[in-house]
Amino acid sequence: MAFAAATGVMPLDMPESVLVRFKGKRQPGVTLRDLVHAIPYYGIKHGLLTVAKAGKKNAFSGRVLEIEGLDDLTVEQAFELSDASAERSAAGCTITLSEESVAEYLKSNITLLKWMISNGYGEERTISRRIAAMEEWLANPSLMRADKDAEYAEVIEIDLDEIKEPILCAPNDPDDARLLSEVAGEKIDEVFIGSCMTNIGHFRAAGKLLEKQPAGSLKTRLWLAPPTKMDQHQLTEEGYYGIYGRAGARMEMPGCSLCMGNQARVAAKSTVVSTSTRNFPNRLGDGANVYLASAELAAVAAVEGRLPSVEEYQRYMGEFDAMAGEIYRYMNFHEIEEYQKAASNVIPVAQEA
Incomplete structure (x- = not known):
């Protein structure tokens, strides 16, 4: 300096x-x-x-x-x-x-920021400047x-x-990438679906699979932690929290949960499938062996109690793919009525001036 x-x-x-x-x-x-x-x-x-x-x-x-x-x-x-x-x-x-992807994201964020102003979040002038900058980019995208x-x-x-099957990271190193066919059959004790590596679509996919299982029949201890309170709210509105509860899943408050390593913990020496960012030794639990995998594969492992074969996994994924339009919808706030209504009544301070 x-x-x-x-x-x-x-x-x-x-x-x-x-x-x-x-x-x-x-x-x-x-x-x-x-x-x-x-x-x-x-x-x-x-x-x-x-x-x-x-x-x-x-x-x-x-x-x-x-x-x-x-x-x-x-x-x-x-x-x-x-x-x-x-x-x-x-x-x-x-x-x-693409410009289209970025533009959609900014339109969604503008609506969210206006909703924040209408609900008294943060400093209005600061948020208004952000809205103005986003609108400026949308007018002249680059x-x-x-x-x-x-x-x-x-x-x-x-x-x-060339990639025809899932790729996991084996215990306990995020660099140790392996094909599912190399580790299929491993018994799984606990499953964690959560962290910033997930989005609302992943929780809908898990819910669709859990909905078909008899109540309390899970062969693993399943932890679910949506990344944000907004995801939690939307999933509750769509009835997924009821599905999770009937399945016997443990619901954590939105946020990092097990991924942080200093909050809840899995059982010592358990074998885990997790969607968390990393699987360093002892991070999720003392002596735990943690595989990193997609939320879809984690959900399958939660139901089966083991890492499935590639063929078994693909059968489950066929069901997910058939419902893809319903499952993989993101939190586009400019398309959600609750946020649209709140945003429509807001005139950012920067525009008032």
């Missing part, structure tokens, strides 16, 4: 980037969480990442992870990929998205793109046509 104050400049070293380029078409049953885990899986295949701690190699460490080839993702979906860049020890993460001649420390190409 003293150098910057004295000279008026602050020299910073720009980290190198690792480009992860997806190509091809996502195959049936393959979720976004599987693409998250495909990055370390292919890193290992390319010799850019090792699991063993001795002589550890990690090409992502301290570099910016740049992801291309998934332009049609929503911003909510993109968060699932960028969140996991911390587990790669990356300095940051960028994802190339997104950053990599230079055509950009240079990268490493380039990893992932062909989506």
